[in-house]
Amino acid sequence: MSKNKQPNVIVFFTDQQRWDTTGVHGNPLGLTPHFDQMAKTGTHLSRSFTCQPVCGPARSSLQTGLYATETGCYVNGIPLSQDQRTLAHYFKDEGYQTGYIGKWHLASEDPVPAEERGGYDDWLGANALEMCSDAYDTVLYNNDCEEVKLPGYRVDAMTDAAIRYIDERKDNPFFLFLSFLEPHHQNHLDNYPAPDGYEERYTGQWMPPDLAALGGTSHQHLGGYFGMVKKIDEALGRLFDALKSLQLSEDTIVLFTSDHACHFKTRNSEYKRSCHESSIRVPTALTGPGFDGGGHIDELVSLVDLPPTLLDGAGIPVPEEMQGASVLPLTRGENEVWQDDVFVQISESxxxxxxxxxxxxxxxxxxxxxxxxxxxxxxxxxxxxxxxxxxxxxxxxxxxxxxxxxxxxxxxxxxxxxxxxxxxxxxxxxxxxxxxxxxxxxxxx
Incomplete structure (x- = not known):
């Protein structure tokens, strides 16, 4: 990293992605070579769990470092309080440019009013991305609440926007939160629309043992779901390529994680909202200053531990009110006393x-x-x-x-x-x- 330069920070956030979609967790289909490389060369949090297996509550926790009962967003549809301090506030206080691209799910409406954007300066988002867009019809809203239509498959379109953002702000430290809908289902179809040709590639292939035993909708949906995961990983590779070409790789912390996982209607009548691994366990890894070479971390890590981790990695003091703890000392092999369990709150179901x-x-x-x-x-x-x-x-x-x-x-x-x-x-x-x-x-x- 350049001397005296604050590291850039990027959160690459997926929606409803199981941990066992990744090669480092045993998936044999080759879906995630870029995540697998990230996990091997950076820091792999191999036992990573959401603290609330549903979109809005989990997102409130990742923005604040608090459990959903403490943010007040304990079910979907409750806007994040404008009094809550988020990662955007903490980074902005330290001179960072802050940007948000993608699904928010913490506001009262679309377009998201400026006061409900969690303090982010640059905005290209939607509160309910699955409602205002489709796989090949990407619709987001800008800072002025104007509709913006982006070309291409939704994952590619949003990745293009993120790369443009990074290029335009490369000379000063930035914090970018890139929030995909994929591999979440498209609500109005109750389906997992992968890019053309991708679903066919994975339909009828390997199936996780719980889905093989319990079925649910997995025989219908798993090919599309895996196809979406493959496209997400290709986007991750494009992001790393952009950082490398802009000579930002050594100056940028990247966190990959997801809000919750997916059980394909095997545990209840929908896709999450249960205590099972298929609802709560997610893939998580970090690269960049402080995390390169951090290795395989086998401790139990919760979503609420990730906000303090990002602040700590950027050299920003972790607020006492945050309920999680930074994993950065674990990457240095320090004999930290670490939690031997994770706590999960479940709502709606x-x-x-x-x-x-x-x-x-x-x-x-x-x-x-x-x-x-x-x-x-x-x-x-x-x-x-x-x-x-x-x-x-x-x-x-x-x-x-x-x-x-x-x-x-x-x-x-x-x-x-x-x-x-x-x-x-x-x-x-x-x-x-x-x-x-x-x-x-x-x-x-």
Missing amino acids: QVGRAIRTKRYKYGVTAADGDQGDHSFAYTYKEEFLYDLHADPYELTNLIQFDSYQHVAEDMKERLLTRIRTVEGREATVEPVEKVRNRQRKVSIR
């Missing part, structure tokens, strides 16, 4: 909470039957327990078995502690009735 350790997953849902637009419950009931060592694709729910009761008790106490520290509330969990399964006792860890 249910009022739910979950805790995940390296071995177990434990999920609860509101006990009173009130599953409306509420942010929390005082009483939950047990719903899921998975042993991820024996059952990484969560095909066998162990919550009712007496041989796992001591595991469930340990996970319950972890969860209640997280609810207390994150939400500032006391809650209780009603146990399910246990049955004997004649299995030997298992260890908690």
Whole structure:
């Protein structure tokens, strides 16, 4: 990096992308060579999870470093408070130019009013990109709320806009948030429209074990979904090519991550909003100053850890109110005390909470039957327990078995502690009735 130069920062943000779409996580289809290279040469956060598996709430957390109950955006459709400080504010305070391109999902309407853009200076976005555009009909709105139609497949069109932005601002430090819709479904079609020719390439090919077992809509949609992932990765490669040609590679931090994953209607009636890995686990990697050569980080990382990580990487003090922690010390091999679980809040499909350790997953849902637009419950009931060592694709729910009761008790106490520290509330969990399964006792860890 140039002496005394603040690093540029780019967030390359996808929507609804599973972790196992990537080669470094075992996908054999060659969908993500650029992400895989990024993970191998930079810092790969191999166990990365959303803190809220639905668009708006997750996005509020990534902008603020707070859990969705603290931002107030605990379900879709709640605009981010204009009093909330976002990454744009923190970077702008340090002299950065700030730009946003793509899907926002934190405003009250489209075009997004200037006061609802989270403090970003340069704007080419849409609140609900899936509603105002289509795969080959890219419509965004500029700073003056004017409609802008961009040519090409939507991923390419937005990548073109991002490269233009980078080129125009290359002489001064910038923070760019590039937010794709892909590989999210196109709502009005309930379909995954890949570029022409891409869906056919992947239809009927390899399928993740949970989808192979449970089906859902995966046989119909997985080819298009994988085709969208392939195009996203090609866009990532184009972005790196642009940085290299502009001699910005050594001066620019790039974060790749997603808001949540996709279970293809195998866990509930739609695509996310559950505690399962297929809803919450996402691909995440960083490159650039401080992150090149950071290696494979095996610790459990939450979406709320990424905002402090970006600020720390840019040399900006991390605000005390942020609820996550920077992973930058982990890249240096420092003996940091790190969390041994991640906490997940679930909304809309249910009022739910979950805790995940390296071995177990434990999920609860509101006990009173009130599953409306509420942010929390005082009483939950047990719903899921998975042993991820024996059952990484969560095909066998162990919550009712007496041989796992001591595991469930340990996970319950972890969860209640997280609810207390994150939400500032006391809650209780009603146990399910246990049955004997004649299995030997298992260890908690």
